[in-house]
Amino acid sequence: MSLRVLDRNALPTPKQEQWKYTNLQKALGEDLLKVRPQAPEQILVHKLAGEVSSEPDMVVWKGENGIHHQPRLKILLEDKAQATVIEHHQGAGSYWKNMGTEILLGAGAQLNYIRIQNESIDAVHTDMVHIDMNRDARLNFFSLNLGGKLMRHDVHTVINGSGAQCQLNGVNLLRGSQHCDTTILMEHVAPNSVSRQFYRSILDDSAHGVFQGKVHVHKEAKKTDGYQLANTILLSQGARMNTKPELEIYADDVKCSHGTTTGALDEEPLFYLRSRGLSEAQARLLLIQAFVDEVIDKINDETQSGQIKDLAEKWLKTQLEQK
Template sequence: MSTALARTAAEEALGFQLPNRRMEDWRWTDLRQLIDKPYPPRQKVVAKSADVDRLLASSLFSGVAATRMVFVNGEYDATHSKQANGWVESTAALDDPVNLMNVAFATDGARLRIEGNVDTPIELVFISTDAAPRTVATRNVIEIADDASATIIETHVGEGSYLANSVMEIRIGHNARLDRIKVELESHDAVHLAHAHVIVGQNVTFRDFTLTTGAKLNRQNGTFRFIGEFADAKISGAYLLAGKQHADTALVVDHEVPNCASRELFKCVMDDHARGIFQGKVIVRPGAQKTDGKQSSHALLLTETAEFDAKPELEIYADDVACGHGATSGDLNHDHVFYLKSRGIPEAEAKALLIAAFVGEAFDTVHHDGIREALAVFAERWLTEHRRKG
């Protein structure tokens, strides 16, 4: 049997054919090659409370007043949660491989319906503790009622070797507002596969920000459907990657109705041998006139060996729209570094400041001051911290 047809050990354990480079969306992230060991699903792992506490404290937002809801090794942890879980039905019919794995393997997840104006952010913390390699999958469904507003944080942390699979279905009702902030801070020996599926109603204001900085291998899909007019969505993200980290974000922004605006802004920093990928597709369906859809990705490559690939795609079936995309990549500006050094700022600190400034633009979509501040502090420390650890 040829190797191409042979199931990998990982596939054997999962019972799935993993996506590979022959699939256009996965050309840069061939899971058949990159997932090099089995991560059997549905393994019951009991966590030590001290481990959970330690990982919980590693959230960037432990200093931010938030209502926490904690999932440990794929299951709701009542002891560490302030927010009770509820029940909202999953409705998304997604056929991508990440979702299929999730449907088969998810053990639990947040199921929340938000009504009214919820001022205090809700932080969903997904923790994986150190144990034998396994798949940890959660399926989360969040419904924001008409006229409601909320800020939802998703923090993914862990230790050891595991494959985290996280699907987030979000339905945002008419005239509602949602700020979603995701921080992927998984163990550096982990794989993180995610799909966010967001349905944006009429007159909605939606802000989405994702920081990708953990995991050795990260693939995040995003599907954003506009189903009501006059909605406005800003989807932004930042990568802070080092070592041999690999992160691939593939977004589809689907304008099904007229008069909506979407903005995508990704600021990606790659050090060492890290590789970042950004694939963004904007679809404007027939009749979705007056769509305003723009997309840009910018990469900062700190070494010659770091890499960034961008694939913007526009599929436009309406004639009265304003759509565009842009991508840049480059090194830190030497004049900027010199100017800071000439004022007494040592090189490492100067670079850290410039990196934080570069990714900081992507934090601007975050309304909550405390959350934005915590992100900025993390970005400023990232370079020196990761270089110190090696």
């Protein structure tokens, strides 16, 4: 590959397939490209074999005006360890946060990982999550994207052990000219593993969403059970969604499927609710809330899911009141 494709600042260009929908250079603009990178901050969450954490580990990454942040998070659960990690992204002003996350789950380890991205509206947020799962490991990952002007969320999971179960769930709530790209590569390398991807987005104004999810079943990964679902509701004419589900299967005897829908809210349930006395605005709120709550309910901690539902409700009310 010619080095020329990397262009200035060693950033890839949109011509490269992985960056098809997300123009990082344009989003960063001249100002953010000039800011000096800050030395990486690092946090390690490490649980020893068999250790079961009763309290969640909280990680907060703040963004500051004019800074190029490079946070690094490593979550290492040894065999049969159990933990919950809750990560918040917030900040003020214009900055670029380029996050790197590495998750290693030992045999039988269980991780609940909740990531709430509520960056400043002028921020660029890019992150790369690499997940490595061993035998019988369980991951329940939930991601909420609310903030930022441009987000790129890249998740690469490798299931190396049989019996592992990986759930990637996410809700994206976008308005104005926000752009959010979720790109997932789910690699089933070992047999008898299960993966679920469940993403729902609400897009308003001229927001642009991208979902690219690929399930790659290697030759040895027999009896893989993989499912992927991406649904989007568009609240305005100007909002856009690009969805690219992919299955790449080299093994026999697997169960893999995907589904995707993008559109306005269904008229039928709306009429049903209104015919029972609910105002149009109330009916819309109830239906859209139910739509995103189905994903949020995948979080197996009611305190956390309750807080996230509140955030979603607040966002939805603001948007629907404008209509």
